[in-house]
């Protein structure tokens with residue numbers, strides 16, 4: 301009778317402590333997923349900032365070249381104005397050569413401007429793409445936050461309920477067992493108990509002596525020598 305009670309009580313308590321551990325894990329998982337989603341939003345925002353910065357830099361480079369072009373064109377204008385004032389053919393020729401060279405340079409500049417405008421066009425779509433990404437990441441974050449809000453209350457209520465059940469079940473433990481149980485549970489929680497699994501500890505899978513198995517079968521509550529878990533008989537063999 302004692303065997304059955306001790307084993308059954310420890311078995312029940314072990315199940316409840318495992319439920320508690322599982323609930324604690326679920327409670328921790330919510331904020332963790334919120335943190336991950338938050339980081340994804342930040343990453344998407346950083347991506348948008350980089351994309352916008354790339355466009356800005358490309359525009360500045362294009363503006364710079366346009367200014368250069370303007371000043372080159374005005375210089376050509378000045379030189380052309382001086383053509384009529386040339387007094388010798390040689391002077392005229394030098395000036396004409398200079399103008400031709402400057403025009404070549406502006407042609408190169410014009411090509412470069414065209415290239416930089418094309419570059420801006422190529423860079424631009426990355427900004428709205430990043431915005432879409434931000435929006436999606438924010439939506440996932442909001443979902444994770446909402447889930448935590450609704451789940452936390454339910455999980456905490458479940459924890460309270462199981463804690464109450466544990467307190468009731470603990471009353472069935474005899475004083476000396478209760479002392480061992482309290483110590484081990486305080487230290488290891490759900491890992492403080494394990495069923496006997498054949499001739500092994502169901503927690504650490506180390507072999508138990510036949511003597512130890514017999515003791516558990518006789519209703520004594522003993523600890524696994526390897527891992528310190530309190531051993532109990534699993535349900536299938538509790539009646540033997």
Ligand SMILES: [Zn+2]
Nearest residue numbers: 501504524527
């Ligand atoms: Zn063990």
